[in-house]
Amino acid sequence: MHDLARRLLGLDRRWIFLVIAFGTVLPLLYPLGLPIRVSPEVRKIYDYIERLPPGGVLVLSFDFEPAGKPELFPMAVALLHHAFQNNLKIVGVTLWPAGTGLAESILSQVAQEHGKVRGIDYTFLGYAPGEANAVISMGQDLSAAFPADHYGTKITDLPILQGIRSLRDVHYVISLSVGFPGIDTWYVYGKEKYGFELGGGCTAVSAPRFYPLLNTGQINGLIGGLRGAAEYEVLLAREGKAIAGMDAQSTTHFLIIVLLALCNFFSVFTRQTGRTRYR
Amino acid sequence: MNTETLIGAWVATGLSLFVYSFLYKDNPYFKLGEHIFVGVSLGYILTITYHEVIVKKLYVPLVEQGQWWLIIPALLGLLLLTRFLPPIAWLSRIAFAFILGVSSGVAIPRQLSSFILQQVQGTIKPFVTAGDGGSVWVSPATLNTLLLLVGVVSVLVYFFFSVEHSGAVRQVARLGIYFLMVSFGAAFGYTVMARMSLLIDRFDELILYASPAYGYATLVLLGAVVAGLIWWERGQLRP
Numbered sequence: 028m029h030d031l032a033r034r035l036l037g038l039d040r041r042w043i044f045l046v047i048a049f050g051t052v053l054p055l056l057y058p059l060g061l062p063i064r065v066s067p068e069v070r071k072i073y074d075y076i077e078r079l080p081p082g083g084v085l086v087l088s089f090d091f092e093p094a095g096k097p098e099l100f101p102m103a104v105a106l107l108h109h110a111f112q113n114n115l116k117i118v119g120v121t122l123w124p125a126g127t128g129l130a131e132s133i134l135s136q137v138a139q140e141h142g143k144v145r146g147i148d149y150t151f152l153g154y155a156p157g158e159a160n161a162v163i164s165m166g167q168d169l170s171a172a173f174p175a176d177h178y179g180t181k182i183t184d185l186p187i188l189q190g191i192r193s194l195r196d197v198h199y200v201i202s203l204s205v206g207f208p209g210i211d212t213w214y215v216y217g218k219e220k221y222g223f224e225l226g227g228g229c230t231a232v233s234a235p236r237f238y239p240l241l242n243t244g245q246i247n248g249l250i251g252g253l254r255g256a257a258e259y260e261v262l263l264a265r266e267g268k269a270i271a272g273m274d275a276q277s278t279t280h281f282l283i284i285v286l287l288a289l290c291n292f293f294s295v296f297t298r299q300t301g302r303t304r305y306r
Numbered sequence: 307m308n309t310e311t312l313i314g315a316w317v318a319t320g321l322s323l324f325v326y327s328f329l330y331k332d333n334p335y336f337k338l339g340e341h342i343f344v345g346v347s348l349g350y351i352l353t354i355t356y357h358e359v360i361v362k363k364l365y366v367p368l369v370e371q372g373q374w375w376l377i378i379p380a381l382l383g384l385l386l387l388t389r390f391l392p393p394i395a396w397l398s399r400i401a402f403a404f405i406l407g408v409s410s411g412v413a414i415p416r417q418l419s420s421f422i423l424q425q426v427q428g429t430i431k432p433f434v435t436a437g438d439g440g441s442v443w444v445s446p447a448t449l450n451t452l453l454l455l456v457g458v459v460s461v462l463v464y465f466f467f468s469v470e471h472s473g474a475v476r477q478v479a480r481l482g483i484y485f486l487m488v489s490f491g492a493a494f495g496y497t498v499m500a501r502m503s504l505l506i507d508r509f510d511e512l513i514l515y516a517s518p519a520y521g522y523a524t525l526v527l528l529g530a531v532v533a534g535l536i537w538w539e540r541g542q543l544r545p
Contacts, residue, residue, distance in 0.1 A: 041329065041330065044329045047505075048509075051502070051505055051506055051509050052509055052513070055506070055509055055510055055513055056513065096507070097503050097504050097506070097507030097508075098500065098503050098504075098507075124351055124354045124355050124358060124359075125347070125350060125351050125354060127354055127358065128354075153358060153362070154354065154358040154359075156355075156358065156359045156363060159409075159412060159413065159416075160412070163412070174367065174371075175362075211420075214420060215416045215417060215420045215421075216412070216416055219416065219419060219420055220416075230500050230503075231496045231497070231499040231500035231503060232496055232497050232500040234496050235489070235492055235493050235496055239425055239428070242428055242454075243424055243425060243427065243428030244428075245420065245424060251496070252496070252499055252500055252503060253499070253503040253506070254499065268507075268510065271510070272503065272506040272507070272510065275502075275506045275509070276499065276502055276503065276506060279502045279505070279506075280498070280499070280502070283498060
């Protein structure tokens with residue numbers, strides 16, 4: 028047993044990669060349909076959007092680049108479906124230069140599915156350089172921050188922005204953030220100063236950082252990682268990429284827990300039997 | 307399906323497999339994928355930044371709309387580039403001083419308010435809730451409040467080095483370590499979750515591209531990468 032344990036502890040790590048690969052691929056090919064429980068922080072964002080009046084303006088900040096796409100793309104799609112279903116007007120922006128093309132394509136694609144018209148039901152303002160200064164600028168005067176939208180139309184000519192002069196006039200802001208600038212930028216330089224309600228979506232890596240903000244009510248909800256996106260899809264009753272990935276996520280987590288437990292067991296076991304042999 | 311999508315799928319699949327080949331060992335395919343990634347990312351960000359900032363935020367308002375005052379930030383920006391010219395590098399300090407001054411002025415009060423004052427306020431919530439008619443009760447949220455308070459205080463004690471950690475202080479600091487361990491564990495768990503999400507997304511697309519609609523891109527390229535690795539390994543073994 029001691030030798031077996033030692034051999035297993037010295038196992039070539041490529042076998043572990045192979046096990047994880049199978050643990051990921053198999054549930055994607057043959058879904059298990061494991062249940063997904065909706066957490067209160069995700070439900071809060073859903074409920075808040077439900078309560079917004081039709082025609083209300085939602086600013087969706089796509090603060091991510093292609094590296095954050097696996098987690099934040101399903102989130103953005105689910106939020107856009109929800110907002111368009113409720114006839115909200117969407118104003119898209121991004122604080123990340125490399126996110127511009129991705130954000131525009133997500134927004135226009137979902138809008139097209141709902142038959143929404145650009146300039147009336149939604150618009151994409153594009154990349155706002157300056158991080159914190161960009162948010163402050165939008166809070167003071169939207170037309171100064173973005174004289175024209177991403178497509179070159181003057182924003183004073185856009186029907187969607189009639190009556191919206193700054194962030195003070197919008198109903199809700201959601202930042203889908205992969206890092207800085209992101210949720211904290213919108214909170215620190217936006218919500219605190221201009222008083223709009225703020226929700227957040229982020230990658231799982233950065234989720235623990237935002238729980239203190241959630242706890243104090245500085246943000247009113249948080250969608251964390253692919254899991255959060257899947258919960259939102261459950262609330263919408265619309266199966267997307269996030270729900271499809273949840274079985275694989277659960278399986279890989281289970282495998283990692285098993286591997287961790289085995290490694291710890293064998294590690295303690297070899298240390299103890301080694302000591303006994305020495306005595 | 308249009309040709310662009312098909313080419314995109316084959317390129318994406320090939321590059322993903324090149325990068326995953328690192329799991330076997332460092333090899334020329336991985337290096338090729340890595341270098342393409344770095345080059346394309348940098349080129350893309352440069353292009354986007356040029357178009358979105360230099361053209362849209364500077365050239366168009368300055369030249370086409372006559373907003374001449376934009377010359378001032380443009381000049382400050384140009385001063386930063388003098389770092390590359392040693393005789394006049396000192397000029398960049400003007401721009402740096404401006405950036406530092408404005409950033410500090412904007413950030414310090416806002417950060418203090420958001421991340422210190424409001425967080426302190428959130429930590430010291432009342433334990434009891436007063437109801438109608440002066441009734442007072444302890445809500446289930448009290449447990450959370452208590453846990454939060456004990457966690458914050460014990461971790462702060464752990465990082466308080468002016469007093470020797472012995473006796474009661476040692477016990478409280480030890481409790482702080484446990485709270486820190488739990489938070490590190492939670493952060494690690496979330497990190498694992500994030501990394502697995504990236505893997506799932508890639509595998510999801512590789513499975514999609516393995517379909518006949520994409521010309522079995524994944525299967526063909528997987529075979530090619532494996533064959534390439536075998537060929538490379540044989541080349542390595544030759545004297």
